[in-house]
Amino acid sequence: xxxxxxxxxxxxxxxxSGLTLRVRKAGAGSPLLLLHHDVGTLDRLPFYDAxxxxxxxxxxxxxxxxGSERPGWMRSVRDLAVLYQAxxxxxxxxxxxxVGLGFGGWIAAEMATMxxxxxxxxxxxxxxGVKPVQGEILDQALVSYIAYVRAGFEDQSLFxxxxxxxxxxxxxxxxxxxxxxxxxxxxxPYMYNPALPHLLGGVRSRALVVWGRQDKVVPLxxxxxxxxxxxxxRLSVVEKCGHFVDMEQPDALVKLISxxxxxx
Amino acid sequence: MHLxxxxxxxxxxxxxxxxxxxxxxxxxxxxxxxxxVAGSRLYNEYLEHYKLxxxxxFDGIMLNEHHNAPFCMQAKCNVFASILAALTKKVKLVLLGxxxxxxxxxxxxxxxxxxxxxxxRGRLVSGFVRGGGQEQLxxxxxxxxxxxxxxxxxxxxxxxxxxxxxxxxxxxxxxxxVVNPWAVPLQKxxxxxxxxxxxxxxxxxxxxxxxxPYIALSTAIDATKKIWELYDSVAAETGYTAGPxxxxxxxxxxxxETDEKAMAxxxxxxxxxxxxxxxxxxxxxxxxxxxxxxxxxxxVEFAVGRGAxxxxxxxxxxxxxxxxxxxxxxxxxxxxxxxxEETRPSIVGFWASDGFVSNADAITCIKLxxxxxxxxxxxxxxxxxxxxxxxxxxxxxxxxxxxxxxAAA
Numbered sequence: 161x162x163x164x165x166x167x168x169x170x171x172x173x174x175x176x177s178g179l180t181l182r183v184r185k186a187g188a189g190s191p192l193l194l195l196h197h198d199v200g201t202l203d204r205l206p207f208y209d210a211x212x213x214x215x216x217x218x219x220x221x222x223x224x225x226x227g228s229e230r231p232g233w234m235r236s237v238r239d240l241a242v243l244y245q246a247x248x249x250x251x252x253x254x255x256x257x258x259v260g261l262g263f264g265g266w267i268a269a270e271m272a273t274m275x276x277x278x279x280x281x282x283x284x285x286x287x288x289g290v291k292p293v294q295g296e297i298l299d300q301a302l303v304s305y306i307a308y309v310r311a312g313f314e315d316q317s318l319f320x321x322x323x324x325x326x327x328x329x330x331x332x333x334x335x336x337x338x339x340x341x342x343x344x345x346x347x348x349p350y351m352y353n354p355a356l357p358h359l360l361g362g363v364r365s366r367a368l369v370v371w372g373r374q375d376k377v378v379p380l381x382x383x384x385x386x387x388x389x390x391x392x393x394r395l396s397v398v399e400k401c402g403h404f405v406d407m408e409q410p411d412a413l414v415k416l417i418s419x420x421x422x423x424x
Numbered sequence: 425m426h427l428x429x430x431x432x433x434x435x436x437x438x439x440x441x442x443x444x445x446x447x448x449x450x451x452x453x454x455x456x457x458x459x460x461v462a463g464s465r466l467y468n469e470y471l472e473h474y475k476l477x478x479x480x481x482f483d484g485i486m487l488n489e490h491h492n493a494p495f496c497m498q499a500k501c502n503v504f505a506s507i508l509a510a511l512t513k514k515v516k517l518v519l520l521g522x523x524x525x526x527x528x529x530x531x532x533x534x535x536x537x538x539x540x541x542x543x544x545r546g547r548l549v550s551g552f553v554r555g556g557g558q559e560q561l562x563x564x565x566x567x568x569x570x571x572x573x574x575x576x577x578x579x580x581x582x583x584x585x586x587x588x589x590x591x592x593x594x595x596x597x598x599x600x601x602v603v604n605p606w607a608v609p610l611q612k613x614x615x616x617x618x619x620x621x622x623x624x625x626x627x628x629x630x631x632x633x634x635x636x637p638y639i640a641l642s643t644a645i646d647a648t649k650k651i652w653e654l655y656d657s658v659a660a661e662t663g664y665t666a667g668p669x670x671x672x673x674x675x676x677x678x679x680x681e682t683d684e685k686a687m688a689x690x691x692x693x694x695x696x697x698x699x700x701x702x703x704x705x706x707x708x709x710x711x712x713x714x715x716x717x718x719x720x721x722x723x724v725e726f727a728v729g730r731g732a733x734x735x736x737x738x739x740x741x742x743x744x745x746x747x748x749x750x751x752x753x754x755x756x757x758x759x760x761x762x763x764x765e766e767t768r769p770s771i772v773g774f775w776a777s778d779g780f781v782s783n784a785d786a787i788t789c790i791k792l793x794x795x796x797x798x799x800x801x802x803x804x805x806x807x808x809x810x811x812x813x814x815x816x817x818x819x820x821x822x823x824x825x826x827x828x829x830x831a832a833a
Contacts, residue, residue, distance in 0.1 A: 301561055301707075301708075301711055301712075302707065302708065304707050304728050305728060332727075333720055337712075343566055343713050
């Protein structure tokens with residue numbers, strides 16, 4: 161395990177497909193591409209600090225999210241997954257561990273189907289992308305910005321600690337912009353790709369599926385479906401945890417990722 | 425002038441308290457509260473009102489549609505327009521309008537509208553709208569592409585009406601291998617298109633660039649004047665001078681035998697708890713990507729209960745600023761004169777009754793409007809030279825500036 165200096169993030173602007181992509185980078189060790197949630201992400205999280213102690217983390221802001229440029233032409237999550245394949249190539253990364261959080265997990269799953277053996281490891285955390293049979297993926301169009309983010313937490317005090325009990329209006333405006341971009345690429349069918357479960361069967365990279373037991377955004381059954389569809393994968397359920405495993409149980413998630421990537 | 429009769433066709437037979445308890449009267453307010461027996465009665469009463477409106481001298485009947493809400497029973501304005509095309513003889517059928525982004529097949533809309541135009545012998549005015557925010561959700565249509573879909577569907581419909589088929593359409597949102605409808609409008613080059621709106625600057629600018637009359641929906645007089653400032657300046661940039669023929673206004677106006685009765689009934693314009701489109705759910709009414717980016721902060725604050733609804737105003741304020749006019753004909757005529765003098769529209773819609781106004785009072789209102797108010801308004805219109813697009817023989821659009829005005833066979 162690599163020990164690193166205190167968290168120093170650098171920000172690169174990478175030109176891809178006519179877009180300027182904001183990519184933050186920190187840490188040392190083997191490369192890890194981290195794909196954030198549909199609500200975007202805070203710049204600093206305990207999860208990130210713990211992760212960069214073990215990996216060189218690449219954290220792109222999805223195009224159209226968190227102030228990164230909106231591609232008017234992008235109309236599907238697959239488009240975004242293809243763009244990120246180009247990002248991996250542009251950064252000249254190989255043997256990358258791919259970690260996708262929620263909506264980012266869907267992007268990661270699409271990427272895995274596109275290059276079935278390119279990734280060293282794949283970790284899907286509360287990933288959207290697969291249609292549930294019993295339950296439903298929470299429709300953010302029907303709930304407020306605050307209610308939607310709160311729905312991702314089992315422990316509401318953690319929301320209060322990260323965003324403030326009453327988040328400031330500029331943050332809400334950013335959530336609105338992020339939501340608009342999510343609508344632009346994931347409106348219908350909402351938050352899943354019917355072909356994905358079929359295509360996942362061809363993935364050769366080893367995958368770990370992680371889910372919060374109390375996930376109210378993407379039902380746990382979707383995690384079970386991912387584990388069934390991805391050959392040789394397994395599902396780890398984190399107790400006392402909602403959709404945002406990275407923000408509710410960061411230590412547990414880092415431990416799961418570290419152990420999984422350390423397996424031979 | 426072109427004077428129209430309008431009603432939202434309120435589904436007044438629903439338990440009002442249920443809507444208040446639920447906290448919204450739109451989208452997710454359950455249709456278990458919809459009573460089809462009352463619905464059947466109301467639809468037929470509204471048909472009688474339209475026939476009466478023609479008899480008493482209105483020039484047009486304005487129709488609209490909304491979805492998943494009691495404030496408007498019309499789920500498809502083309503249905504009522506089709507019925508009225510056969511039931512009426514003279515009135516224009518003014519659709520304000522078909523919500524284009526909600527359509528998955530604009531060619532089909534073009535066909536329906538062409539049929540209505542032919543059956544009515546050329547009386548169709550075909551307005552187009554974006555649809556309300558919650559209606560994007562009711563139709564499962566992506567709010568983030570609302571304006572793109574509106575503009576592309578509009579272009580396709582105009583092409584389907586004016587370009588000899590077959591042709592092919594490969595658009596962003598609509599793809600048609602063959603466009604060749606065997607139903608084309610009677611009016612040439614095509615039926616007039618009027619664009620109603622409330623708030624979005626983008627829509628005013630778009631309408632002005634097309635040279636389509638814009639119909640301000642019950643805005644306050646000062647706000648209406650700002651709309652015309654913007655419209656006129658865009659018109660000038662576009663290369664024409666806008667006049668009354670480009671201006672329409674929907675006036676909530678209830679008349680009765682006494683001022684007291686009229687004022688009591690006018691309170692029914694607030695039956696939807698202050699908003700004419702119903703008690704809005706702050707999230708559903710403003711889905712991300714639907715509203716103008718310049719209003720993002722205001723709508724985001726509204727969505728989390730931090731700001732007032734940018735669309736709502738109190739009854740007393742709306743009476744004071746004439747968004748609602750009520751009284752005997754003698755009372756309302758000077759107020760209408762003020763509207764016409766200050767904002768100079770040639771198209772005026774009279775939104776006559778709403779909510780729980782009784783059938784008898786709604787009928788009295790239509791009769792009094794026809795017998796006393798419309799003749800007075802026409803005189804004022806003559807005095808102020810407020811020529812409607814029909815009277816001014818205005819071109820139907822910027823594209824058709826040199827072509828003939830629409831004419832029925």
